[in-house]
Amino acid sequence: MNRFTLGKIVRFFFHWHYDVRVTGEEVLRDRKVHLVLPNHTAYVDPLILFSEEWWLPIRPMTDELFMRHWLYGRVLRLADAIEVPDLQKSAMSREEGVAAASQLSQIAIDSLAAGKEICFYPSGHVKTVDKEVIGNRRMAYEVCRALPTGVRVILCRMRGLESSRFSKLQPKQWKWRRTVTMVFEDHTEDVKTWAQTLDKRAFNEKLENWYNSAILSV
Secondary structure, eight states, X not given: OOHHHHHHHHHHHHXXXXXXXXXXXXXXXXXXXXXXXXXXXXXXXXHXXXXXXXXXXXEEEEEHHHHXXXXXXXXXXXXXXXXXXXXXXXXXXXXXXXXXXXXXXXXXXXXXXXXXXXXXXXXXXXXXXXXXXXXXXXXXXXXXXXOOTTEEEEEEEEESOTTSTTSSSSSOOOOSSEEEEEEEEEOHHHHHHHHXXXXXXHHHHHHHHHHXXXXXXX
């Protein structure tokens, strides 16, 4: 089984439970190389993104915990996923952590330059409060500062999973049929300008503002 067949199968089963509504998908169909930067609302949203855009050969960057899982790991390896170490839980020093993070940024940059579609979460974690918080994370900033020529930066805002059983937010609310919205927008010129004119924290705040705009009650 290849990743495209798997994506269609996962999408078929997800649609029993999720009413997924996608807006702006056409920005991914321009035959360019894309860097996709989504917000991270729940543990299941990477699978929903993967299954909805099954036709796009996105290479995800994912936590080592999922890469080592007996099932998720197989799926992620089909997608040629890049393993990301948990820098917060590791025993490395702050300097070693910064070096490791910069190395991951360079892997993403090199992959984009080689024509591979890349997806990673700027926050680096599932959100634990109502709003997306990127804080002092550096990867999106570093990659966008050195963005290879011709790469398009697509922001993805997902809503609808905040109160699901796959979320870290409370209280949980069970729904047999849950509406999930995904909005894709091309912000290439914006993020390039932000990355060149702002510091890391201000750059992250720009992303946070976009992810947190038009918060919906779900």
